[in-house]
Amino acid sequence: MSVSVLLVEDDEVIRRSVGMALERYGYRVVSAADGLTGLELFRAADPDLLLLDVMLPGLDGIGLCRRVRESSLVPILMMSARGDALDVVSGLEAGADDYVVKPADTSVLVARIRALLRRATPVPDTPRLVFGDLTVDPEALEVYVAGEQISLAPTELRLLLEFAANPGIVLDRQTLLRNVWDYGWDGDSRVVDLCVQRLRRKVGPDRVETVRGFGYKLRR
Numbered sequence: 001m002s003v004s005v006l007l008v009e010d011d012e013v014i015r016r017s018v019g020m021a022l023e024r025y026g027y028r029v030v031s032a033a034d035g036l037t038g039l040e041l042f043r044a045a046d047p048d049l050l051l052l053d054v055m056l057p058g059l060d061g062i063g064l065c066r067r068v069r070e071s072s073l074v075p076i077l078m079m080s081a082r083g084d085a086l087d088v089v090s091g092l093e094a095g096a097d098d099y100v101v102k103p104a105d106t107s108v109l110v111a112r113i114r115a116l117l118r119r120a121t122p123v124p125d126t127p128r129l130v131f132g133d134l135t136v137d138p139e140a141l142e143v144y145v146a147g148e149q150i151s152l153a154p155t156e157l158r159l160l161l162e163f164a165a166n167p168g169i170v171l172d173r174q175t176l177l178r179n180v181w182d183y184g185w186d187g188d189s190r191v192v193d194l195c196v197q198r199l200r201r202k203v204g205p206d207r208v209e210t211v212r213g214f215g216y217k218l219r220r
Contacts (some may be wrong), residue, residue, distance in 0.1 A: 006047035007031040008038035008064065009079070010056050014102065018051070021106045027113075035059025039067055040126035042074075049113060050076045050166045052096075062094045073154055075116035079104070083162070092194035097155040098181060099191070115182035119158045127130065129164045131220060134203055136164045145203055155180065157198050159192075163208060163218035172215035192216075 005027045006111045009015040012033070019029045030045050032038040035056040050068060052061040059067070065076055078091035078099040088099055088219055100109055102179065129136040135144040138161055143150050152160065173189040175191065181191060196216055200208055209217050 002026055002028040003045040003049065004028045004030065004045065005049050005113070006038065006042055006045060007051045007053055008033075008035065008056060009051075009053045010034060010060065011053075014053075018109070020112070022113075025106075025110050027039060033119070035061065035064040038064055040164055042068055042072075047074065049116060050074060051079065051113070053079045053081075053102075054075060054091060055081065062090050062142070065091060065094040065096050069153065073151070075119070075154055077112055077116060088188070089194060092191060093198070095153055095198075097153065104141075116154075119154055119180070120183060129167075131164070131218065136160060138164075143203070150202050152199070152202060155195055159195050159199055160203065160218075163216070167218050168220045170211045170214050170217045173179055176215070 003026075005022055007015060007019055007022070007029055009018065009031070010033050015031050019031050022029050030041055030047060032041050033140055036058045038052070038056070039059060041073065050065075052064055054061040056064065061078060065078065066073065068076065070159050076096045078087075078096040079102050080087040080091070080099055081102050091099055097119075098112055100112055127137070133146040137143070141157060143152055143157065143160065159176065162176065173192045176192050177189070196208055209219055211217060
């Protein structure tokens with residue numbers, strides 16, 4: 001069964017070219033030219049992945065991302081025309097898993113999509129991992145804090161699983177980009193920092209420690 005991608009982009013030329021490029025790679029593409037239509041299509045089509053432009057008429061990409069995250073953990077890849085720090089940070093804070101700068105090379109775009117879809121797949125059978133009041137169940141893909149189950153976005157969960165597999169070990173940003181984001185090249189470390197911030201808000205501010213000049217580690 002082909003993977004479905006919801007593409008929300010107001011520029012008709014980009015929308016058509018990206019849509020056709022993804023279809024050549026075997027993806028089934030549903031597209032929208034504005035955020036509100038994109039939200040309706042998301043609810044109706046239940047896509048496997050969202051590819052959203054930041055600047056959209058009506059409901060912008062940031063707002064659409066937030067609305068989707070209210071009810072779904074579907075992988076979200078944001079597109080920014082300039083790669084501005086504000087655009088990137090806003091998108092990641094809203095719950096996006098990754099971003100690309102337009103115009104994106106098709107091979108890079110497809111690599112990012114494949115990486116997001118791989119990260120959304122279940123993890124092999126592993127026993128529960130317990131760190132104080134934090135419990136991680138890699139098999140059920142569930143996380144509990146003080147006995148209460150919490151909801152994590154796919155990338156947040158993958159990041160926590162990487163930390164949980166290496167408790168007390170400092171992981172630098174490039175290692176996390178490679179193992180969590182599946183980057184085979186140097187990526188933007190802002191995605192790591194923003195995802196760590198989101199994770200801390202959910203599992204506790206002191207659970208993931210910053211080791212200045214080196215990276216992050218999970219407190220045992």
